[in-house]
Amino acid sequence: MRDEALLERALGRELAAHIRPWMEARDLPAGEVLLTEGTPSPCLFVVVEGELEVRRSGAKDVVLGRIGPGALVGELGFLDGGPALATLVATRDCRLLRIERTMLTRLQREAPDLAGRFLNRLSETMASRLDESTRALRELRGQRRRPPSRRARLRRLLGQLAGVR
Amino acid sequence: MIQGHLRRFPRFDAVSDDEIRVLERAFDAEKVRPGTVVFREGEQAAGRSAAMFLVLEGAVEVGHHTYSRGELFGVIALVRDVERPETATVTERGLIASIDRAALDRLAVKHPIAWSRLQEIVARQLAADFRAIHDQIGEALG
Numbered sequence: 001m002r003d004e005a006l007l008e009r010a011l012g013r014e015l016a017a018h019i020r021p022w023m024e025a026r027d028l029p030a031g032e033v034l035l036t037e038g039t040p041s042p043c044l045f046v047v048v049e050g051e052l053e054v055r056r057s058g059a060k061d062v063v064l065g066r067i068g069p070g071a072l073v074g075e076l077g078f079l080d081g082g083p084a085l086a087t088l089v090a091t092r093d094c095r096l097l098r099i100e101r102t103m104l105t106r107l108q109r110e111a112p113d114l115a116g117r118f119l120n121r122l123s124e125t126m127a128s129r130l131d132e133s134t135r136a137l138r139e140l141r142g143q144r145r146r147p148p149s150r151r152a153r154l155r156r157l158l159g160q161l162a163g164v165r
Numbered sequence: 166m167i168q169g170h171l172r173r174f175p176r177f178d179a180v181s182d183d184e185i186r187v188l189e190r191a192f193d194a195e196k197v198r199p200g201t202v203v204f205r206e207g208e209q210a211a212g213r214s215a216a217m218f219l220v221l222e223g224a225v226e227v228g229h230h231t232y233s234r235g236e237l238f239g240v241i242a243l244v245r246d247v248e249r250p251e252t253a254t255v256t257e258r259g260l261i262a263s264i265d266r267a268a269l270d271r272l273a274v275k276h277p278i279a280w281s282r283l284q285e286i287v288a289r290q291l292a293a294d295f296r297a298i299h300d301q302i303g304e305a306l307g
Contacts, residue, residue: 079292085299108281116281119288126291127245133298134250154306161299
């Protein structure tokens with residue numbers, strides 16, 4: 001029951017009910033890594049329980065924020081097979097639902113209507129983060145003087161892209 | 166006008182010939198000349214007429230970026246009400262295809278498979294745009 005409720009938060013009620021059978025549950029103990037920045041990650045996850053820290057590597061590793069139940073992660077790699085944008089580490093024991101990229105082909109073939117709605121939902125999630133980030137970046141670029149908070153704002157944007165609220 | 170174009174673009178590789186024909190009918194196409202404005206900065210792209218664009222021939226400049234043959238732009242408007250952040254101007258004579266939300270909705274009802282293929286193409290383009298903005302933010306951070 002709990003899985004469905006959290007899936008609904010991520011995907012909306014109707015879609016959640018239909019897509020659930022196509023997803024697998026996965027447990028991730030605290031301290032373990034879900035995604036590694038720069039590594040291809042062909043899996044999409046919905047966080048059901050627990051919390052993950054979003055980290056970016058650099059001269060110094062930076063924590064961009066945290067994500068919890070209802071969060072959708074890994075949608076980029078799921079769609080294009082490309083690398084994860086950040087490292088995600090469990091700060092508590094987590095339970096997740098996952099769907100692999102290879103499932104998309106099956107979904108397209110066996111349930112194209114569901115595939116289309118699922119993809120549309122992913123597009124909506126990405127579009128809202130993309131729109132906000134594009135505007136914020138333009139605003140930051142438009143600033144003549146660089147306030148001390150600029151770097152913090154940019155890091156916050158990176159976090160938002162990764163699903164931090 | 167659009168016939169034969171889609172099949173040439175790698176992003177449509179996973180789409181069957183039948184589905185391609187359906188998509189060709191769903192898009193509108195327009196011949197354009199240099200200077201033609203496809204959309205203006207600040208324009209509201211909302212509701213059923215909000216559209217995305219595909220360069221079939223020629224080139225379109227949007228801000229600092231030039232979109233050429235086979236490239237999609239303005240995709241976000243198909244999924245979300247947005248204000249166009251920049252003006253899109255044709256720089257090379259050509260042919261631009263477009264599809265709006267109304268056409269997409271009709272496709273969903275009449276041709277769900279072709280519709281789901283197009284949804285995948287849209288999602289993949291947004292993923293690419295997403296990575297691009299991420300890289301830009303990363304560069305700005307240095």
